[in-house]
Amino acid sequence: MKQDFKKISSQVVDWYLKNGRHNLPWRKKVTPYRIWISEIMLQQTQVKTVIPYFNAFIKKYPTLQKLSLATEDEILASWSGLGFYRRAKNIFAAKEIIKKNHSNKFPSQFDSIIELPGIGRSTAGALMSLAFLVPQPILDGNVKRVISRLIRKNIAALKEKDLWELSTKLVNSEDCFSYTQGIMDLGATVCTKANPTCNACPLNESCLSAFKVPQQVNVKKAKNKKIILMSFALVQTKKSLLLTKNDTESIWSSLWIPFENSKMQSHANKLELTRNEKFRHELTHRSLDLDVNIYFSSKEFKLDTNQKYEWIKKDRIEDYGMPKPITKLIQQL
DNA sequence: CAGCCGTGGGC
DNA sequence: TGCCCAAGGCT
Structure with missing residues (x-):
């Protein structure tokens, strides 16, 4: 050629x-x-x-x-x-x-x-x-x-x-x-x-394919997507939301997300469960099954944790990096 | 170095 | 629907 x-x-x-x-x-x-x-x-x-x-x-x-x-x-x-x-x-x-x-x-x-x-x-x-x-x-x-x-x-x-x-x-x-x-x-x-x-196409003359051959076959094997379970406690007061900075190195690293449900157990007495949302969020390689408890608290409280967290004012959430499903959840509050 | 990282669009 | 994959890079 x-x-x-x-x-x-x-x-x-x-x-x-x-x-x-x-x-x-x-x-x-x-x-x-x-x-x-x-x-x-x-x-x-x-x-x-x-x-x-x-x-x-x-x-x-x-x-x-x-x-x-x-x-x-x-x-x-x-x-x-x-x-x-x-x-x-x-x-x-x-x-x-x-x-x-x-x-x-x-x-x-x-x-x-x-x-x-x-x-x-x-x-x-x-x-x-x-x-x-x-x-x-x-x-x-x-x-x-x-x-x-x-x-x-x-x-x-x-x-x-x-x-x-x-x-x-x-x-x-x-x-x-x-x-x-x-x-x-x-x-x-x-x-x-x-x-x-x-x-x-300007290259039609010199192109050896010129689409006479079919599309390149896909060699990637379709692997089963791993399903990841994520249980969140989305806590809000009238004016703020409790979010933590994700300190893992995998999905959504350094983004602001709710605490895990388990981390909120010790504060259950301050929390009123408003509702629960279960939904799946698809990534390319993984399926995330989200189980989110949405809580109301009459006031902000302190947590005993090493994780970085903030009570973020609701009119300032745009100043924080968040993944799509969390943004969507917050918009629905 | 194969697996991983996000989301949206196309078929 | 489910799967591919899009102006890739990092480990």
Whole structure:
């Protein structure tokens, strides 16, 4: 098989200039800081989901200098509902490093960028190509799909190393910005997972697949999702809610959630059970069965615990990072 | 290094 | 419905 990768690359650029998604918020004003935030938010998260979070984040933290003053909790609060909360913690950790080691200016060298927590090879490549206009390959879901179709192989049949090599070959050194944006736009809008529109694809001629082969088969075995039981005691007074900062390292790390029911046993005499909510919350790998006792207490009380907790004023809950189901529960109170 | 981390959308 | 998976990275 002989494919002219240089030609393909410039076709991507041409296509992007005419047909790319030029109106995405992070493409309007391009700065390393804005590219960074958008790239982190976009990890494993669809564009449509990210847009409102990005706009709100940038409104709150328009510049790296503004962000440099934020606490981890404040950043987590901006992340409420977006998922993969470690990303928010990594943003906090990274901006602390940038403050200490880079004079509060986003580093421009690949080696410095990839050292920042939450930034791997692909995100570092995107930052180089998009923010600093230094050609570097990326390898996200879009690029993997486009490449594997180009050479008519299943993604599953290609090793990570091979995909990186192909991605590296494709990088356009004359306009790495348009290429990088373009290859992602192409994957997202034309070379889609299901029902790609090959007749609208600039690469149709050179594509060995051209959708003549079926979709790449899924190799992941469908495993039984583990069901996790979570029993919560959501305690409220008239004006406040009792929440604790989750100190586990697994799901919802560092987010604010109710205490476990068992932890509230010793305070049962102060609590009036309002109602009980049982529902399932689905994650990709797990099913969470939530069993929430909703209690009313006439006043706030102190707890004997090592866990960090607060009686959070109801009009301040937006200042705290919380997972989706807890946010939903609170809204229904 | 396979498993893990969240949520929403598509089929 | 249930499953895949989306601008991945970390351990």
